[in-house]
Amino acid sequence: MFDIAVIGAGVIGGAVAREMTKYNLRVVILERESDVAMGATKANSAIVHAGFDAKPGTLKARLNVRGSELMEDYAYELGVKYNRCGSLVVGFNETDRQTLSELMARGEANGAKELYLLGTREEVLAVEPGVADGVCCALFAKRGAIICPYELCMAEVGCAIDNGAILKLNFDVCEIEKSSDGYIVSSADGKCVEARWVINCAGVYSDKIASLVGDVSFTVSPRRGEYVLLDKSEGGRVSHTVFRCPSPLGKGVLVTPTVDGNLLIGPNAEDISDKSDNGTTAQGVAHIKRLAREQVAGIDFSKTITSFAGLRATPSTGDFVIGVVCEGFINCAGIESPGLSSAPAIAEYVAELLAGAGVTLTPRKDFSGRRRPMHYFRELADEEKNEIIKKFPEYAHIICRCEMISEGEIIEAIKTNPRPSDIDGIKRRTRSGMGRCQGGFCSPLVAQILARELKLDLLEVTKRGGGSLINLSRTKGKS
Amino acid sequence: MERNRELTCIVCPRGCALRVTLGDMGEVLSVSGNACKRGEVYATDECTNPMRTVTSTVLCTDGEVTPVRTERAVPKALMNGVMKEINSTVLNKSVTVGDVIIENVAGTGVNVIATACKEIFTK
Amino acid sequence: MSEIKSFKYDLVIVGGGPAGMACAVSAYEAGLRSILIIERDAALGGILRQCIHNGFGLHTFGEELTGPEYAYRYERKVKEYGIEYMLNTMVTAVGADKTVTARNEELGIFRIEAKAVALAMGCRERPLGALGICGRRPSGIFTAGTAQKYVNMMGYLPGREVVILGSGDIGLIMARRMTLEGATVKGVFELMPYSSGLARNIEQCLNDFGIPLKTSHTVVEVHGEDRLTGVTVAEVDENRVPIDSTRELIPCDTLLLSCGLIPENELTLGAGLTLDRRTGGASVDMNRQTEIEGIFSLGNVLHVHDLVDYVSDEAAVAGAAAARYIMGAVAQSVAFDVTASFGVRYTVPQRITELCDLTLYFRVGAVYENKTLTVRFGDKLIYSRKCARLLPAEMQTVRLTRDKLAALGATSGEIKVGLE
Structure with missing residues (x-):
């Protein structure tokens, strides 16, 4: 019997689960995929929004501004890279200038701080020399920031596990039944857990989960956004996140440096019906490239590392669906943008909701919220690295030559919560395979290390869990 | 009746475009397009008895594989038989480059040799 | 410390x-x-x-x-x-x-x-991401060299039904290697109107095994959620843009990339x-x-x-x-720049700083037939050779001697390698 069952191990479920482990509660996290951060968390703009986008008075507006306030300390505590690089919404004409003023007013109404209007091209260039020709004005949000969303999620879930939470992967919730003390949550393959409270953080599937307890007051539809990630050689094109001023012609895309030094552009927005279809399209990718060029000068797309798509969990209500549905069930549903920015605030809000519903939240004295940064080794001075190498020589054995990731770092990732079990899991945790060769050289070595550490046959190692096998048989002898 | 056959020479990376004129019995009457004498030999062999070097790996008792090849080219038609024998061979001793691993593979009169050094540690 | x-x-x-x-x-x-x-x-x-x-x-x-x-x-x-x-x-x-x-x-x-x-x-x-192929990201997509490592070094077969994009030599070689080790290679698709691999490899790695090579074709989309289930290929026009009406789905569990x-x-x-x-x-x-x-x-x-x-x-x-x-x-005694002119994509070395015997390496930018390859210094012809066929896949060489360079009577200037 658990006190809390969090459904969904994305950045929201992770934040909520970690928040719950601050109190004397037994927490279980249920995730349908083979790893955490596999939904919208894996593929989004990686932005902490300043808070001028959402309509005043909405949950989105309130939680975005609060989340953005909390995020710097939150990321620091969790050892996650966060960079308050600032963001610009760039305009091209008088209509845009008008819209920017409105955005500024909206931001101020929402309580966002440090917003500035840049009225001339010169002023814009003084802040961001990388903008394209034609940009004549901008809204500058000094507190806009960038963060790695899946790194944040892994740190949240890892921290929750370190503080006693249980993570159940490959747990695809298909039934939620009222029991005498709470709910019995069952998976498609017959596993079940019982908890007093269920918190629905199931992303694009959050409407389906809500419907299992009879809440059909909203739906969530997948809105696909495609992105292009460029090599670090392009990472310096801009030093701020550059949005385009929304206009009747469309929303534009963003062009942003990432915390790892790459350049990210995207997303478009396409409403689709399949909640798992995160495939890219030729038209989509061409479209975002064209828009990106209009905002930022000189992007060299021959330096593309990869393109990918993510699915936003777009709620029918237009706002986040957060609240107590009935005794024992809370929705954190339809968390689309600015969901990442709001994550710590949503967790805080869920705690308030529980307290309001009469759950006793006794803070634990032994809660440890701090985590060592996942990439601490890379940041050490050479002398400090040598100290570690002396004890653990595998930290000197480079496996991923593009990102310079050692065997020691990979082994450490395998042993750190939440534990990865496949090649993509290693990639997200260590950046091995994330570089220009995209794992061409290192993936066979990573597969060997995974097999050795997890005591698997190489044939059992997968790219991303399930049936995503790498090798199909041996060439010689018995298979 | 004469007929022509066009071939790409595989003797060297130059890849000459060869034209072979064949007689009634499939015998080679003439070869053109070759830059060297080896091209003519290749074209003749290719039309009468095509030959290929087979490269693969053999399983070792330590579970790893090590690369091998046929010492000379073998008849193309026997490639499958050669592969079958290579696939059923297990190497149980250390070898150095050039060591014979299979003698007279698939009755071709050609040996399969190691193309890399491989150490097998026995307990 | x-x-x-x-x-x-x-x-x-x-x-x-x-x-x-x-x-x-x-x-x-x-x-x-x-x-x-x-x-x-x-x-x-x-x-x-x-x-x-x-x-x-x-x-x-x-x-x-x-x-x-x-x-x-x-x-x-x-x-x-x-x-x-x-x-x-x-x-x-x-x-x-x-x-x-x-x-x-x-x-x-x-x-x-x-x-x-x-x-x-x-x-x-060159990895998948750089190729702009659409779809999800299932397993079963490898560069040819990664597959080569699995097959030749580790003894594992990463696929049974294979499509190869790109006709680079490693791709052609892997078509044969995978076939010999028990896989079926359904075809090699090449974006350019010519192969980027050596003719001998097309002959002995593809033709020997009846594997089709389709030039002016590319993979436009990959399918499958966990493991690859197929690829959509299409013919491309002269601007290398896929022609929609030629799209064809090929079921396969593996896509090998040999694209440069x-x-x-x-x-x-x-x-x-x-x-x-x-x-x-x-x-x-x-x-x-x-x-x-x-x-x-x-x-x-x-x-x-x-x-x-x-x-x-x-x-x-x-x-x-x-x-x-x-x-x-x-010691630097001269300062010649070696540059590529018509038909030649690049030369190595790019500079000559000493009078000595040397070999110029270069590649042509497209398929050329019946051209004369020339090396010129101003209006002086240093070297020429008739070539029946020049392919981008095949590196060309020209040997220049110390005497020929000395005979230019100059210590600096531009040496141009081109086709005429």
Whole structure:
């Protein structure tokens, strides 16, 4: 019997689960995929929004501004890279200038701080020399920031596990039944857990989960956004996140440096019906490239590392669906943008909701919220690295030559919560395979290390869990 | 009746475009397009008895594989038989480059040799 | 706090593949003794170790060897000469001052002060992300070289029903290797109207096994959620744009990519050198010396070769030159730029700074027939040769002699290589 069952191990479920482990509660996290951060968390703009986008008075507006306030300390505590690089919404004409003023007013109404209007091209260039020709004005949000969303999620879930939470992967919730003390949550393959409270953080599937307890007051539809990630050689094109001023012609895309030094552009927005279809399209990718060029000068797309798509969990209500549905069930549903920015605030809000519903939240004295940064080794001075190498020589054995990731770092990732079990899991945790060769050289070595550490046959190692096998048989002898 | 056959020479990376004129019995009457004498030999062999070097790996008792090849080219038609024998061979001793691993593979009169050094540690 | 160990060598060679080893051997033969080869893998040989097919060494040894055998010939020389080498050692930085930073399990992170550095890191394959193929990201998509490592080095078969995109040599070679090891290769699709692989490989790797090669075709989409279930291919028009009406779904569990090789020049850039946009490598003189004195670049890191024999030749030139440089015997006497004119995509070397015998390497930009290849200096014709057929896949060479260069009666200017 658990006190809390969090459904969904994305950045929201992770934040909520970690928040719950601050109190004397037994927490279980249920995730349908083979790893955490596999939904919208894996593929989004990686932005902490300043808070001028959402309509005043909405949950989105309130939680975005609060989340953005909390995020710097939150990321620091969790050892996650966060960079308050600032963001610009760039305009091209008088209509845009008008819209920017409105955005500024909206931001101020929402309580966002440090917003500035840049009225001339010169002023814009003084802040961001990388903008394209034609940009004549901008809204500058000094507190806009960038963060790695899946790194944040892994740190949240890892921290929750370190503080006693249980993570159940490959747990695809298909039934939620009222029991005498709470709910019995069952998976498609017959596993079940019982908890007093269920918190629905199931992303694009959050409407389906809500419907299992009879809440059909909203739906969530997948809105696909495609992105292009460029090599670090392009990472310096801009030093701020550059949005385009929304206009009747469309929303534009963003062009942003990432915390790892790459350049990210995207997303478009396409409403689709399949909640798992995160495939890219030729038209989509061409479209975002064209828009990106209009905002930022000189992007060299021959330096593309990869393109990918993510699915936003777009709620029918237009706002986040957060609240107590009935005794024992809370929705954190339809968390689309600015969901990442709001994550710590949503967790805080869920705690308030529980307290309001009469759950006793006794803070634990032994809660440890701090985590060592996942990439601490890379940041050490050479002398400090040598100290570690002396004890653990595998930290000197480079496996991923593009990102310079050692065997020691990979082994450490395998042993750190939440534990990865496949090649993509290693990639997200260590950046091995994330570089220009995209794992061409290192993936066979990573597969060997995974097999050795997890005591698997190489044939059992997968790219991303399930049936995503790498090798199909041996060439010689018995298979 | 004469007929022509066009071939790409595989003797060297130059890849000459060869034209072979064949007689009634499939015998080679003439070869053109070759830059060297080896091209003519290749074209003749290719039309009468095509030959290929087979490269693969053999399983070792330590579970790893090590690369091998046929010492000379073998008849193309026997490639499958050669592969079958290579696939059923297990190497149980250390070898150095050039060591014979299979003698007279698939009755071709050609040996399969190691193309890399491989150490097998026995307990 | 652990200290950073420091060493001194005359010549440090980054990479123990065919280029690095040939460079070391030739530097040794030129009289140099303080030489260190640094290799990231567990053995010398570089990528040749996984190229277990035959076809190497016809120029160098007059016989047809497999990759490991070719490498072994040089490895034996390295050992016979007692040239030092470090394995499992990764160079992480090369400074313009020829300080090399590296790490391995025994020494941790350490530095070497070198009088000269030879960069011989090789190249990497162009990955999926750079190709703009749409769809999800299932498993079963590999570069040909990654598949080669699984099949040839590790003894695993990464696929049963295979489609290959790109007709580069490794892709063609892997079509045969996978077939021999039990897979079915359904076809090779090439974006360009011509193959980028050698004609002999098309013959013996595809035709021998009845594997179709479709030029002016590409893969536009991949299918499958967990493992690849198929690819959509389409013919492309003259602008390389896929023609929708020709889209065809091919069920398969594996897509191999053989879409080009990219010199791996991160260390070169880190040293402060800029790259020639056409080769993707450093710009060098006939000694393969880069724009930084004492830093040399050779093999596939300089420009992608199709024959290892040429790599060895080039590396030998560089090794001997590095030895002469260290002994103070390299002097700049002339300053010719070598440039590509009509039909020629690039030349290596890009500069000639000494009057000596040398080989110019170059590639054409498209398929040309019945052209005359010329090397001109102003209105002087230095060299010409009639060529029936020139392919981008095949590197061309021109031998220039010291006498011919001296006869130009100039010490600087532009030497143009082109087709007429």
